[in-house]
Every structure is written in structure tokens, then in C-alpha cells.
Amino acid sequence: TQSTRPQRLLSAVQKNATRGDPRSVVKAIDHFCRHKEWAMNVGDEKGCILDSVVTEVNPHTVLELGTYCGYSTVRIASLLPPHAKLITLEFNPDYAAVARQVIAWAGLEEKVQLVEGASSDWIPKLKEQFGIQTFDLVFLDHWKDRYLPDTKLIEEFGLLRKGSVLLADNVICPGTPDYLEYVRSSPQYKSQYFKSHLEYTKVEDGLEKSVFLG
Ligand SMILES: Nc1ncnc2c1ncn2CCCCCNC(=O)c1cc(-c2ccc(F)cc2)cc(O)c1O
Numbered sequence: 001t002q003s004t005r006p007q008r009l010l011s012a013v014q015k016n017a018t019r020g021d022p023r024s025v026v027k028a029i030d031h032f033c034r035h036k037e038w039a040m041n042v043g044d045e046k047g048c049i050l051d052s053v054v055t056e057v058n059p060h061t062v063l064e065l066g067t068y069c070g071y072s073t074v075r076i077a078s079l080l081p082p083h084a085k086l087i088t089l090e091f092n093p094d095y096a097a098v099a100r101q102v103i104a105w106a107g108l109e110e111k112v113q114l115v116e117g118a119s120s121d122w123i124p125k126l127k128e129q130f131g132i133q134t135f136d137l138v139f140l141d142h143w144k145d146r147y148l149p150d151t152k153l154i155e156e157f158g159l160l161r162k163g164s165v166l167l168a169d170n171v172i173c174p175g176t177p178d179y180l181e182y183v184r185s186s187p188q189y190k191s192q193y194f195k196s197h198l199e200y201t202k203v204e205d206g207l208e209k210s211v212f213l214g
């Protein structure tokens with residue numbers, strides 16, 4: 001049977017990256033997506049912005065919505081302090097299967113909990129299931145029309161504390177207009193737009209960083 005794009009991306013990692021070296025895994029994926037097949041990873045340009053926000057926040061608890069092949073999972077987890085935990089939710093079992101292997105190749109399994117299922121089903125259960133109080137950082141990169149309802153769920157279930165940071169991918173392309181309107185107009189958030197480009201292209205896109213004021 002034909003391989004899928006995520007499977008071909010995984011093969012490129014296993015062929016070109018060094019086991020236990022997250023930076024080489026990131027490099028191998030970016031090379032594959034730039035020279036072989038485009039894929040919807042956050043990519044190298046927005047990835048540098050992601051890295052700077054992760055480093056600034058220095059989070060002990062991270063929630064990622066939308067794992068895909070684990071590219072941003074690896075970028076984030078490679079920057080976490082010891083004993084920090086990253087929970088990443090992936091809806092598609094085929095993506096999840098590839099992401100587990102990419103995360104393992106990077107040697108980051110200890111820091112990452114990949115959970116399969118829909119964000120709307122899991123957000124209400126994260127406290128009891130994983131003993132989480134609040135998240136220091138949330139990276140939104142899943143269905144674009146789920147950013148706003150899931151942010152409201154995250155607020156409703158008390159998963160944010162004063163100073164928690166939401167970082168949202170694709171706020172321009174494909175776009176998340178209702179989410180942007182919400183975080184930019186709500187008195188509960190201090191928002192900032194980081195202009196960039198859609199991964200591996202010249203099309204405008206960017207990340208929106210929103211600090212929860214409590
Ligand atoms: N736990 C969960 N709960 C709910 N949904 C869940 C989920 N886990 C996964 N999903 C379902 C997300 C599926 C992928 C989401 N990402 C995207 O759709 C996405 C699309 C583009 C894109 C841009 C221009 C184009 F021309 C084409 C595509 C770029 C990106 O950076 C994107 O992140």
C-alpha cells in the first residue's frame with residue numbers, strides 16, 4: 001500500500017537525523033518539507049519565534065493542541081527544564097503513530113505525554129487524568145475553528161493562572177479570526193502579534209502570543 005506523507009516524513013527523520021539529537025530531527029523535517037514535500041509543521045521561521053517564547057516562559061507544564069508529526073513537540077520539549085511535562089493532544093491516530101516515533105527518535109519520550117483524542121473531549125479531563133493544576137504555556141495548532149471554543153474550555157476548567165501564555169499558530173493563514181478578535185479585545189489577555197510566514201512559503205502568517213491576566 002502507498003505510504004502517507006507523515007510516514008515519508010518519519011522515514012526522512014530516521015534516515016537523516018541522529019537518534020537522541022532533537023536539533024537534527026528538526027533540521028531533517030525542515031529539509032524534507034522544503035525540498036521534498038510541504039507539510040503543515042510550524043516550520044523553521046515560526047519555529048524560532050516559538051523557541052524564543054518557550055525560553056522566555058521556561059514552562060514546567062505545557063499543553064499542545066494538535067501534534068501532527070511532532071515537529072513543534074520536539075522543538076518545545078528540547079527546551080524544557082528537567083521534570084517539566086508537555087501534554088500534546090492529537091485527534092488523528094495515524095498522525096499520532098508517526099509523532100510518537102519522531103518524539104522517540106529525538107529521545108524526548110520522558111518529557112512528552114501524547115494523548116489521542118479530540119481537544120474538546122480531553123480538556124475537561126486533564127486535571128484529574130494527569131494531576132495538572134494549571135498550564136504555564138499552551139500552544140494552539142489544531143483545527144483553526146477550535147482555537148476559540150477550546151480557549152474558553154481551558155478558562156472554564158481553571159487550567160490557566162495569572163501569567164499563563166497562549167501561543168497560537170496560523171492566526172493569518174489559514175486564519176483564526178474569531179480567536180484573534182477574542183484575545184485582542186478581552187481585558188483578561190495582553191496580546192502580541194509576531195509577523196512571519198506560512199511554513200516553507202512566502203505567504204504571510206504569524207503567531208499570536210496572549211498572556212492571561214487572571
Ligand atoms: N486534539 C485535537 N482536537 C481537535 N482537532 C485536532 C486535534 N488534533 C488534531 N486536530 C485536527 C487538526 C488538523 C491539523 C490542524 N492544522 C492545520 O490545519 C494547519 C493547516 C495549514 C495550512 C495552511 C495553508 C494551506 F494551504 C493548507 C494548510 C498550516 C498549518 O500550520 C496548520 O497547523
Ligand SMILES: [Mg+2]
Nearest residue numbers: 042141169170
Ligand atoms: Mg500550524
